[in-house]
Amino acid sequence: MYHLIKTENHARRGCFETVHGTVQTPAFMNVATAGAIKGGLSAFDLKNNDCQVMLCNTYHLHLRPGDDKVAMLGGLHRFTRWNGPILTDSGGFQVFSLSKLRKITEEGVTFASHLDGRRIFMGPEQSMQIQANLGSTIAMAFDECMENPAEYHYAKASCDRTVRWLKRCKTEMQRLKQSGQAINPNQLLFGINQGCCYDDLRIEHMREIAELDLDGYAIGGLAVGEPKEEMYRVISVVEEHMPKDKIRYLMGVGTPGNILEAVRRGVDLFDCVMPSRNARHGHLNTWQGIINIKNAKYELDESPVDSECDCECCRNFSRAYLRHLFKADEMLGMRLAVMHNLHFYNHLMIRIRQALDEGNFDAFYRRYVDVLDRRI
């Protein structure tokens, strides 16, 4: 259940109540693809770095260890020891991003596993079944994330099919919960808006899925190569037609600047691989901008990554040490870097919420929107 606490223009300050705890929004969800944050972080590290929601991947966990095994082990919460809210992606995006050999029919998608190449079929019912076995707090609808650009006629047909898939997802989810097959009997379902960059398709699709009265609504199919101005425009176009009393989730976004822009346009929830992936490559977020810790200029730099940050890395270690760990390919370097970036993102959201609480989000936005994305 989403509660709107306060607004500043389109920006929203709210909270989202779930059986696994309340999420203060706007919020960023930390990505733990296969039940762990890449780079060697556990659920306890997430807790210690002010993470509110862990995001796990349906597709990856289905392949390994198998959602049936996770169910036998009591579900994702018990398996990973994360006791807060978990959102599971539907697997739809992986089907389209990881697998080249795929066939889409009304029933679902047949594609090749990226692990061993075997053929896998996934449709709305399979996705719901897997997510029910995982026992996540929030399940995402199985959708088609189109490539950009896409032909208008294809995009329209795809949107229509995604609506039909969404209805099947809702029906299957209800069946699984009623028959006691879901690990989490209170599992929530979010719908996903598609429509490429065609405003009319986006609006029509949003109106259709809004009628289904789901627990939350996501905007998908963005940040897939289109110019960021185009992304912001689509967010604004869609936002106007999103239910005001439901939480809004912008999937896969993004940079700190992207998040500030999207919050300003009324988005509540985010997830992105950038903070963790960039950290693994030595790209670290700071309140001054982005640094590449591998750069030679940090070889003798005894200052912390970010003097304004109080994460484990910045409290204890120097840029010189972190650079050395990266150059020496020591696991600790990656772990500290990922920890720092996730801490940074979670604290970016904390400061956004504070700004909204105090009614000065616009000033906060103007101060940081360009600063945080620049390379220094």
Place this chain on the structure above:
RNA sequence: GUGGGUGUAGUUCAGUUGGUUAGAGCACCAGAUUGUGGAUCUGGGUGUCGUGGGUUCGAGUCCCAUCUCCCACC
């Protein structure tokens, strides 16, 4: 001590009968990365060709000396 071999980028090496601005892998330097493949891609040569001299229009390449390291023999 004698004989043979060796020396070119940080490193391992290539470099034609002497011919334009000495190349490759790795490393290194720098950039990209948006519902995660610790992946991948893009750009950059960073050099006293061991040293000194000689031959030549021209030397990494040929000649002499010298030094280094390796091998064999005494």
